[in-house]
Amino acid sequence: MPGFELFGEKEKAEVQDVLDNGVLMRYGFDGLRNGHWKAKELEKALAVRMRTKYAQVVSSGTSALTIALVSAGIGAGDEVIMPTFTFVASFESILAIGAIPVLVDVDDTLTLNPEAVNKAITSKTKVVMPVHMCGSMADLDALKSICEEHDLLLIEDACQAIGGSYKGKPLGSIGDLGCFSFDYVKTITCGEGGGIITDSENYFKNADHYSDHGHDHVGNDRGAETHPFLGYNFRISELNAAVGCAQIERLDEFLSIQEKHYSILRHTLSEIPEVTFRRVPEGGVENYSFLNFFLPTEELTRKAHKALGEAGVDGCFYWYNNNWHYYRKWEHLIEKNVLGKLPKDVLQGLPDYTQYDFSASDYWISRTISCLIKLSWTEQETKERADKMKTVISGLLS
Numbered sequence: 001m002p003g004f005e006l007f008g009e010k011e012k013a014e015v016q017d018v019l020d021n022g023v024l025m026r027y028g029f030d031g032l033r034n035g036h037w038k039a040k041e042l043e044k045a046l047a048v049r050m051r052t053k054y055a056q057v058v059s060s061g062t063s064a065l066t067i068a069l070v071s072a073g074i075g076a077g078d079e080v081i082m083p084t085f086t087f088v089a090s091f092e093s094i095l096a097i098g099a100i101p102v103l104v105d106v107d108d109t110l111t112l113n114p115e116a117v118n119k120a121i122t123s124k125t126k127v128v129m130p131v132h133m134c135g136s137m138a139d140l141d142a143l144k145s146i147c148e149e150h151d152l153l154l155i156e157d158a159c160q161a162i163g164g165s166y167k168g169k170p171l172g173s174i175g176d177l178g179c180f181s182f183d184y185v186k187t188i189t190c191g192e193g194g195g196i197i198t199d200s201e202n203y204f205k206n207a208d209h210y211s212d213h214g215h216d217h218v219g220n221d222r223g224a225e226t227h228p229f230l231g232y233n234f235r236i237s238e239l240n241a242a243v244g245c246a247q248i249e250r251l252d253e254f255l256s257i258q259e260k261h262y263s264i265l266r267h268t269l270s271e272i273p274e275v276t277f278r279r280v281p282e283g284g285v286e287n288y289s290f291l292n293f294f295l296p297t298e299e300l301t302r303k304a305h306k307a308l309g310e311a312g313v314d315g316c317f318y319w320y321n322n323n324w325h326y327y328r329k330w331e332h333l334i335e336k337n338v339l340g341k342l343p344k345d346v347l348q349g350l351p352d353y354t355q356y357d358f359s360a361s362d363y364w365i366s367r368t369i370s371c372l373i374k375l376s377w378t379e380q381e382t383k384e385r386a387d388k389m390k391t392v393i394s395g396l397l398s
């Protein structure tokens, strides 16, 4: 998945262009910058590639999620439905605005189970936030119709799935708003960065202003600006955006390499009858950043993960044990360890996460292994890796 693996002349030239010009900030300095607007260029390229009307590029994927929520008017006490399997940024972005993360089970898509979403809806629910983990998506038609029925927003966390699609539409462009991360380990990188896409002029304007202290960015240079509302600093720098300008041009090249490597691994592993693969909803196309498969039992999966590591097959993840990605190890959230003080009603509004039954999530995640697909492998290396994985896993099953 990581764009940093293929990092070359284009990226260097874009960064050098910013350094030569000397304006490192994305707004203002209109005269000094001689037409250099890297963040704006990246926004244009992102909107074109995602076929949305608007894109706002910001400092990280985490801030993109926060901004998306705020831009749509979400705030204190509102409930946001999110999956048990994601990255900690999901609940961080929700808590940052005083909203309440409501955890919901995943199914064999490794993303939100629509039936579980339906059951979790209360009078306070405002948003359903599916997370397209490891490059693939939930049943988005089902989630969309739930949102329509209950008048909820659909905000896609597509941070790990840039380039994937659902029924012909780019992931991120299906909900009311979609978010991407361009951190160092994502499919394309800015070093640090994030993006928000939407077709709503209103959400876009809010995102544009909010991410820069509420400045309305009206008129030339910054002199004539006003502040329609309070904001914050979630700006990306021109240096980071410059890297993104080079990387987004290479997205389709990266995706085709990932697909090739993914297919080799999948073809070989599918020769093992006990191995099954993550379900991709009808009409969905992964971005092939990971190959995700199930083994028949938790015990076998743990053994296989260990044996793969010992055999030198790197980049295989067992999320069930992972404290960044699965609810079981989110002690800081479960124990409500906040730094400083959240408003009392927010703190009291947080559910007692220990009381939930997430055995359905456990059932799938405890049997999942995800292999990171690297861009830098050669075809020969990929084949050898696939054969090694097959030998290791078959050995445990025989």
Ligand SMILES: *Cc1c(COP(=O)(O)O)cnc(C)c1O
Residues within 6 Å of the ligand: 060, 061, 062, 063, 086, 087, 089, 090, 131, 133, 157, 159, 160, 180, 181, 182, 183, 193, 194
């Ligand atoms: C990486 C990631 C984020 C956050 O992105 P950052 O740019 O690292 O802040 C959010 N959600 C998911 C699913 C991610 O993988």
